[in-house]
Amino acid sequence: MYNYDTLSQATNTLKQRGYTENLNLKPFCIECPSLALQLYPEDFTIDEYYRFEGNSDPADNSIVYAISANDNSIKGVLVDAYGVYAENITPEMAEKLKIER
Incomplete structure (x- = not known):
């Protein structure tokens, strides 16, 4: 994995x-x-x-995923909040997007 200082740096480099x-x-x-x-x-x-x-605002907490379709048809970037601002998703999606700390 790479190290990025900002969300925009991560998304731009992944693209x-x-x-x-x-x-x-x-x-x-x-x-x-x-x-x-x-x-x-x-x-x-x-x-x-x-x-x-975010340094002081919980609304600044986000995660960037680099995702590939299993059939290699597409590769893309998903940006989402995490913590209290995370999206309401099914248990299957939550398990798939779960990250190990």
């Missing part, structure tokens, strides 16, 4: 490294709006992730 799609988190899946594609937990792999913590 340069081939993670070109912007992904959105939905309760049951990850969505790629530009391709009208949905990836369910069994359809994708988390290649890397990077956490960023």
Whole structure:
């Protein structure tokens, strides 16, 4: 894994490294709006992730995932909050996106 100082540095570098799609988190899946594609937990792999913590504001806590479809059809970046501001998702999605500290 790489080390990044900022969220924008991570997302920009991941895009340069081939993670070109912007992904959105939905309760049951990850969505790629530009391709009208949905990836369910069994359809994708988390290649890397990077956490960023705000110095004083919990709303600044975020995580960046570098994600690949298992069939290699797409690679993209998912940015989400974590902690109290994290999205409401299914247990299957929560397990898939769980990171070890």
